[in-house]
Amino acid sequence: MTSPFPDPDPAPAPAQPDGQAGYDPAFLGPIVPLPHPTDPDIALVTLPYTHFTVLLRPDRRLAAATAVGIDGGRLVDLKREGQWRLDPRVPEAQQAGEALYADNDFDRGHLVRRLDPVWGDDAEVRAANADTFHFTNAAPQHAAFNQGKQLWAGLEDFLLTHAATFDRKLVVLTGPVLRPADPVYRKVRIPLAFWKVVAFLQDGALAATAYVLDQSPDLPNASAALAAAEAADQPPPLGAYRTFQVPVSDVADITALDLGPLPAVDLLPAPPSPAPTAPGAEPGPDRWRPLGRHEDIVLGPPR
Template structure:
């Protein structure tokens, strides 16, 4: 299968699109899709289908490459990541689309190393960063343990005032929405936000990376729509935090490993 399957869970959840007119490039890959913002040279959003019953273990590799379907000038390539403290952060996590027949899994593994699926992320590791990585691991482990299917949507918050580094606006925040169907008919969703503002400021000024710069929050799905301009109405209606449209709850900061599981626990 090529691209993202909007009916993968049973309830239809299409890949996220801008709520208002905006130039984008729709790029299908094996089991996932990238919606590229050519002006910002980064993904506006990504969407991946995960089949926990068919996951395949493959070696990581590190063959990052440009996508020849779009001009190099519309992508953030290797020059932005050279000789600094920025990592090429996978948006669709490498292991998530790696399932199915061997050839299919290998194709997904290779596709995940396309620069269109990356965004600059500060390389420092502290507790909150580990919580974000723990969240990604939890999502995959959940699918694998219960042999179930998940859709995961991820992207940077592309703000107008993002600091520019080597010609590219560096996102200060990243978001993730996990969606699943408890019964094959209804939908559930949970949203998260990573804030790396302090670390980005340090790197873009070519200075020392400050400590304690990552913060991870569980937020209302609707807030992701407000931050990104994406239409998240279907997912917001399925938010495990409930309908917070009139009296939204404040973001809940995740500070301990057990906090990470709270979203998926509400099934």
């Protein structure tokens, strides 16, 4: 059977352009390294931008993870301006560009939020804003907003205000959950869930919390509906957005990414049910805490 996907030849990390220093693992003081795959067969390309880094997975044409340092005390509320474009450091066949988003209800969803790296001097601010409009920093999300997606959009703001206690700084790691069974649309497998891990200093010590945004199909015959959508060149049908606070270790499990010291400093109390046993596995019902508002987030003592 012929694969519907291009057969990219994963390249080494491209040279770092002047001015694009990327994410700083020492941004908070304690080292929070970039995630890396626990599966030796998964190759990622490291793409540094201004104040953030994208870890591109060429075989999926999407980022596996992004990392950004947010300096809350220096953020600039820059007017939204920017044009989505491909990154010239990466072959076009390894990026999901405008063809994926044309004439449908998919948003080009920023993985690193547009304003998160927009801090510093004027040149840094403008460069960071422009850098977030690379397609390597985008993932398809359905355009219909609801409470779950609104919660997701405001997580960093809430945690900057209520959790970070050292110069209002955060490190945010985020990305799609790239499951092998994700539905195909225009030769790209569409992720049905997204994850976010936020690290900060609390009482002088490293702390972290983790979240999942799930937009999986909620249909009686999901497989048939997905197949019919693909045959008609229509986006896959998606269920309502649901936002959960989850153990950091569960994010590591479902993404097959090593998250360094962050699972050990999770502020969510240890859940009673077992962890997922494989990437994409369903968690136990007691492990993921549904969020209806930001105030539902648990910021308890590290376990």
